[in-house]
Amino acid sequence: MSALLAVRNLAVRFGGLTALRDLSLEVHSGEILGVIGPNGSGKTTLFNCITGLYRATEGSIAFGQPPAEMTRLDPHDIVERGIARTFQTLRVFPNLSVLENVLVGLHCRQRAGVVGAILRPSWVVTEEVDAHRKALDLLGVFGDRLLPRATWPVRSLSYANRRRLEIARALATEPRLLLLDEPTAGMNPTEKQELTGVIRAIRDRAVTVLLIEHDMRVVMQTADRVVAMNYGERIAEGRPDDVARDPVVVDAYLGKMATGA
Amino acid sequence: MAWLPVSGLSSIPRTALVGLLLAGLVAFGLVVDDYLLDIGVLVGTYTILGLGLSIVIGQAGLLDLGYIAFYAIGAYWTALLSTHFGVSFWILLPTGAALAALFGVVLGYPTLRLRGDYLAIVTLGFGEIIRITLNNWRDLTNGPMGIMNIPHPRVAVPGVGKLEFGLKVQVYYFFVLTLAAMTVFVVRRLVHSRIGLAWKAIREDELAAGAMGVDVRRAKLLAFGLGAAFAGLAGGFFAGRAGFVSPESFTFAESVLVVCIVVIGGAGSLAGVIMGAAVFIALPELLREAARYRMLAFGVAMVTLALVRPQGLLGRAWVGEGRDEERVPRGDVAPGLASQA
Numbered sequence: 373m374s375a376l377l378a379v380r381n382l383a384v385r386f387g388g389l390t391a392l393r394d395l396s397l398e399v400h401s402g403e404i405l406g407v408i409g410p411n412g413s414g415k416t417t418l419f420n421c422i423t424g425l426y427r428a429t430e431g432s433i434a435f436g437q438p439p440a441e442m443t444r445l446d447p448h449d450i451v452e453r454g455i456a457r458t459f460q461t462l463r464v465f466p467n468l469s470v471l472e473n474v475l476v477g478l479h480c481r482q483r484a485g486v487v488g489a490i491l492r493p494s495w496v497v498t499e500e501v502d503a504h505r506k507a508l509d510l511l512g513v514f515g516d517r518l519l520p521r522a523t524w525p526v527r528s529l530s531y532a533n534r535r536r537l538e539i540a541r542a543l544a545t546e547p548r549l550l551l552l553d554e555p556t557a558g559m560n561p562t563e564k565q566e567l568t569g570v571i572r573a574i575r576d577r578a579v580t581v582l583l584i585e586h587d588m589r590v591v592m593q594t595a596d597r598v599v600a601m602n603y604g605e606r607i608a609e610g611r612p613d614d615v616a617r618d619p620v621v622v623d624a625y626l627g628k629m630a631t632g633a
Numbered sequence: 634m635a636w637l638p639v640s641g642l643s644s645i646p647r648t649a650l651v652g653l654l655l656a657g658l659v660a661f662g663l664v665v666d667d668y669l670l671d672i673g674v675l676v677g678t679y680t681i682l683g684l685g686l687s688i689v690i691g692q693a694g695l696l697d698l699g700y701i702a703f704y705a706i707g708a709y710w711t712a713l714l715s716t717h718f719g720v721s722f723w724i725l726l727p728t729g730a731a732l733a734a735l736f737g738v739v740l741g742y743p744t745l746r747l748r749g750d751y752l753a754i755v756t757l758g759f760g761e762i763i764r765i766t767l768n769n770w771r772d773l774t775n776g777p778m779g780i781m782n783i784p785h786p787r788v789a790v791p792g793v794g795k796l797e798f799g800l801k802v803q804v805y806y807f808f809v810l811t812l813a814a815m816t817v818f819v820v821r822r823l824v825h826s827r828i829g830l831a832w833k834a835i836r837e838d839e840l841a842a843g844a845m846g847v848d849v850r851r852a853k854l855l856a857f858g859l860g861a862a863f864a865g866l867a868g869g870f871f872a873g874r875a876g877f878v879s880p881e882s883f884t885f886a887e888s889v890l891v892v893c894i895v896v897i898g899g900a901g902s903l904a905g906v907i908m909g910a911a912v913f914i915a916l917p918e919l920l921r922e923a924a925r926y927r928m929l930a931f932g933v934a935m936v937t938l939a940l941v942r943p944q945g946l947l948g949r950a951w952v953g954e955g956r957d958e959e960r961v962p963r964g965d966v967a968p969g970l971a972s973q974a
Contacts, residue, residue, distance in 0.1 A: 423844055451846035459844075465837035468830075475827075476834045480846030482827045486855065489826030490819050496826075503827075545846045 374437060376401045376580050377422070377455075377549055382431035384417055384604075391417040392604040395431070399549065404571065404581040406595030406612065408588070410625055414604035415584045416460055419551050422582075423457050424450045435549070452480050456547035458538035460554045460584070466527035470518055473526055473537055474507040477544025510540045513570060532563050536570075543574065550574060552583045556590050568593050588616060600624065655814070662806045670802040674874070676914045677809035678867050683894040683906040684813075684820045685863025690892065691901045692829055693856035694836025696753040698888050699740075699760025703733040703861035705767060705883035707868025712780040712878045713773070722786040726869040733865025734858040741857030745850055748839070760888050768880040779879025786873045798873070805874050812870060816863055821903055823859065832856055833901075893931070897938060899945025908946060 377399040384392040392414045399405050407415050420426040422433055424447040433442040435455060442450055456477070465473050482503060484496045511518040514536045521529065526537065535555055542550055552571070556564045564587060571594045575581055585591045591598060591612055598615040600608040602624040608615045615621055662670065682704060689697045707729035714720040740759045744752055767774045774780065786798045786808075798804050823829050831852045834842035843849045872878050894913050898905025917927050938945070 425840065425844065446848075446850075447843040448846050448848045451844070456846075457844060459841065463838050463841035463844075465834055465841065467837055468833055472830060472833070475830055476842065476847065477845050479827050479831055479834075480848075484827055486823070486828065486859070489828050490822045492822065500827075541845060 374401050375399065375434075375439075376436065377582070378432075378434045378439060379418070379422070380432045380434070382418070382421060382433065383429045384414075384421060384426055385429045390604055392421070392428075395601075395604065395606055397599050397606060397609070399580060399582055400597075402575070402578070402580055403596040404575050404583055404594050406591040406598040407582065407584045407601065408586070408591060408598060408615070408621075409601035409607075413601040413624070415601055416553055417604070418601075419457055419553055419582075419584065422450075422551060423447055423455060448480065451545050451547075454546070454548035455551065456542035456545040456549075457551035458535075458542050458553055458555060460557065462531075462534045462538060464526045464529075464534050464537050464541065467525060469523050470511065470526055470529065470537060471504075471507055471522040473541050474510055474544045475503055477510075477541040478503045478506060481544075481546055507544060510543050513540060513543070513573065532559050535559065536567075539570070539574075543577075543579070547579060549580045549582065552581060552585075554584055554586060556585065556587055564590055592616070658810055659807075662803060662810065667802045670806045672915050672918045674802065674805050674809050675918070676910050677806070677813045678871060679891065679894060679914050680813045680907050680910040681809075681816045681863050681867040681870075682891045683898075683910050684816050684903065685860045685867070686891050687895045687901075687903065687906045688820060688823065688832070688863075689856050689860040690895050691899075691906075692824060692832035692836065693853060694832075695744075695853065695856060696749065696756070696892075697857075697860070698753050698757040698885070698892065699763070700756070700860070700864060700891055701883050701885075701888040702740075702760040702763035703737060703864035704868040704871070704887070705763055705878075705880075706733045706736055706861075707865030708872040708878045708882070709767060709774065709780070709868075710865070711869040711872040712783045715784050715872075716780060716782060719784075722784065722869075722873045723788075726866065726873070729869035730862045730865040733868065734862035737857040737859075737861025738854050741854050745853055757885065757888075760885060764880050764883050764885075767883070774880075777880060779877055779881075781877050783872050783876045783878065785876060809870060812866065816866070817903060817907070820863075824903065828852065828855060893935065897935070897945060899947040902945065902947040905945050905947030 375398040379395060379397050382392050382395040383390070395414070395418065397405075407418070409415055417426065421428050422442065424442070424445055428443045431443070434440065435442050435453060440453065442453075442455070445453075465476065468476070482499050484499055488496045508519070508522065511522055517533055517536055518540060521533070526534065529537065535558070539550075539552065539555060555571070556567050559567065568590050571581060571583065571590075581594075583591070583595060585594075595612050597610065598608075598612045599606055600615050600618070600621045607624060608618045608621050610618075661673065665673075682700070685703075686697065686700045689695050689700070710729040710732050711722065711725040714725055715722060740756075744755050747755055768777055770776070785800070788796045790796050796804075798808070831842065831847045834845065834847055835849055835852055839849055842852075871882075890913060894909035895906055896909075897912065898907070898909030913931075920927075923930070
């Protein structure tokens with residue numbers, strides 16, 4: 373399998389605080405790679421680096437074939453090259469409608485400029501109609517959770533629906549790699565189960581997934597491989613079962629005392 | 634775009650409503666006396682200014698307190714080139730708008746990283762710099778004395794001869810009505826395009842907008858530039874009509890007035906801006922006897938509005954409250970302006 377994303381010796385320091393140290397990992401084309409680790413282990417920092425919100429202090433992030441360096445690009449450039457993300461702390465646009473939120477994701481795949489917007493030649497109208505249809509399609513990924521609420525303002529949505537909308541909006545950018553940051557946080561077991569199916573369905577749409585998740589059941593049911601992190605370092609990597617049983621990982625989560633080690 | 638939520642009057646066909654309004658405005662121009670027409674011209678001018686600024690404040694959520702500077706640039710461009718070089722008004726009007734747009738981008742660039750209060754302070758500073766420059770660069774602008782005898786616009790009508798605009802208020806009324814209608818059309822198209830959506834996304838959450846592929850820097854500069862272009866257009870019109878410009882027309886108070894026009898109508902709503910212009914310009918003129926209490930009344934009105942209807946008179950209101958229940962949205966998006974102002 374070829375590496376779609378290759379993170380090499382990545383380090384991020386904020387003053388004296390080291391959030392990531394010498395982190396390397398590869399995401400293979402077509403897989404779901406789970407990233408686990410206790411709070412503060414650097415998972416979200418890794419996402420912020422890949423998506424250009426943080427500048428890496430050291431190291432490189434190569435994406436695609438042939439590999440292109442991502443660490444110096446602006447966030448919107450990275451999206452255009454095919455990496456999209458969701459936010460752990462929901463960042464949907466509260467005063468826009470559900471549909472408009474998804475349309476923002478489609479923005480970077482449309483071409484109409486100022487003149488096009490004012491004169492609206494037929495190609496611009498076509499582009500808008502296509503975008504509208506695609507946005508509705510993406511809402512349909514979540515069955516009837518979002519579709520009937522397409523014209524609602526997002527601030528009236530439930531927490532779980534906002535999480536779903538985060539995913540739909542990210543998918544709208546037509547990513548090759550999707551970064552999901554705790555997509556099931558705050559959901560009940562039924563909703564989690566439903567989203568597990570959606571994550572697998574996303575992979576079936578030829579989107580590679582990098583998944584941060586605390587719920588091990590979700591990780592076990594979706595991830596092909598798992599990387600475990602602690603204190604900004606990779607402490608384990610492998611098949612989900614193996615990583616979950618790895619004493620180093622168990623220690624990281626529960627502490628040495630709790631395991632009696 | 635059919636799927637975008639339309640305003641509360643959706644039961645009445647929109648085109649019929651707009652046609653009726655335009656017919657009313659044309660009839661107004663044909664019937665009323667010069668005094669009322671003069672007020673109409675003022676309302677038209679401020680409508681153009683308000684619509685331009687509504688791009689910056691209402692759409693992109695950037696609180697610009699120095700907006701009147703671009704109005705000054707358009708006005709002085711027309712004043713200087715027509716008096717010194719005899720350049721035609723019809724060339725100066727669009728080029729003045731273009732120059733203002735350029736200034737909008739140039740002044741916008743250093744503020745890209747600023748938000749909310751900080752942006753307001755810096756733009757206020759820019760506005761004052763332009764005004765003070767006009768006031769003190771005597772060799773170019775004649776300082777506080779201003780520039781007089783700016784030629785009024787004229788058009789050659791085939792077969793009829795030359796139509797001098799001169800001081801005929803009615804001609805200016807229909808001229809500004811045309812300009813304002815064009816402005817409404819253009820701003821409306823922009824607001825409903827993918828560019829308008831990018832602006833709204835930035836207003837809602839700049840970081841998330843960037844992370845969803847919106848080129849935030851480009852979109853902000855577009856907002857500054859396009860917004861300024863309309864001010865430049867209004868400025869050119871103002872110079873050609875008044876025949877006189879001086880720095881005192883471009884004070885901070887004028888900037889605040891335009892901000893009020895945008896905010897009172899509902900910062901995201903174009904109809905609200907037009908209504909705001911009518912309220913803020915026409916009412917004080919018509920209530921001249923009560924002029925002493927004008928500012929007081931404005932203050933009371935603004936505070937009342939902020940308390941009772943923070944989204945502005947015609948801002949989008951979403952009917953119903955609560956979590957994830959059936960509800961019907963109507964009108965334009967209410968921007969998060971309260972948190973910025």
